[in-house]
Amino acid sequence: MAIFIFIIIHWYASLFFQSVFHHRYAAHNLFTMSKFWERIFYIGCFITQGSSYISAYTYGLMHRLHHAHTDKTEDPHSPHNDPNPFIMMWTTRNNYFNLHIGKTEAAEKYKKNLPDWEKFDKIAHNYITRFCWIGLYILIYSLLATAWWQWLFLPATIIMGSLQGMAVNWWAHKFGYENYKLNNTSKNILPFDFLFWGEAYHNNHHKHPQKPNNAAQWFEWDMGFQTMLFLQKLKIIKIRHQ
Template sequence: MAILIFIIIHWYTSLFFQSVFHHRYAAHNLFTMSKFWERLFYLGCFITQGSSYISAYTYGLMHRLHHAHTDKAEDPHSPHNDPNPFLMMWTTRNNYFNLHIGKTGAEDKYKKDLPDWEKFDKIAHNYITRFIWIGIYIFIYWLLATAWWQWLFLPATIIMGSLQGTAVNWWAHKFGYENYKMKNTSKNILPFDLIFWGEAYHNNHHRHPQRANNASRWFEWDMGFQTMVILHKLRVIRIK
């Protein structure tokens, strides 16, 4: 079915940019790239995330605070601060926007080397643009949907980026297995991750936050890292 193909493509392309650009580049500086390629990645985020577009600067800042305060009251997105994933999604949204507009401050050490394209974010990161994207999604569903139940996926399409973040940050601190004993509740969701671009290895990532490859054991496979290796060989990025 055409609409399901669209949903799958949307899921993986959106998650690619959130995993590789927002998470590994913006938050952790695991590789470098030229300003030209950085701007292209910004555009890729905008095209694939659409109505759920998030600022690389603010995402990187929020994720650094997550590592600094994991599972504590100051953690901007911890399942231990909210009773269910929907409330955690709302809390994350509020913490994100408070950081984005400067209502919530952060120490300068968390802001170091964050990518920032303020002029672009003013265009991409506003409610008018988000509603335009929602209109585009409704039009796509009108073209491709062949049954009423397929429209049930529309809300997930609209909040795709937030949904992906919640899927990892909620479940990876609730359920899964541990390769490393930590002072936090981080877990690996899947032993072989073909769904979350390698972000399912959350326990591994909390143990080695500055390691480009989230996989640790022989059966674990980090799709995001393998993509980075290809981009490195193509000289698009340079893995540190």
């Protein structure tokens, strides 16, 4: 039971930082915050994503390219360019690293107002650190797992951030419902998004990418936006266009 509590906490904590910090802050600049709090969020990403930690700068850049080229060959993570979700995950990984190391160039207009903490990323974003995290996860599983089959969840823990990105980007361009007819295949995954911090409303988001609240229908509920409202009440962030 303890290992499942750990997995659930890890899932929601990691996804919170990917949804609110990487996606809404880095990629879309939907809110502002001080440099101090920006670095606190960087550290939060590192702690929760662990071995799957990614750069907020590169994530934001890649996601902007996704919006600019949705479902086209230039889209860095489109399920329509790959035959299955695992190959798409590998393609996304390669496109991400090519952007991160500068092998793939992107127009300057996509680089505006991206957060960047280069010194921190040099520590957090390397294979030595990733292997240290994997060792920590193995230790956690050895302490909490009570049956051999529970170890089958270890790979998902190791690639948690990438797995979450794949789940949203594959499913939300393959299956679901549409509130808006667009020139792309984006869909809403769940009518009530209890699983993806509001990222399940992908069709809504592609219709209004600069809207902080991804929910559009009365039955839709964006947990990420509600969290943003709470952070704003605490004066940690300021939402741009509420």
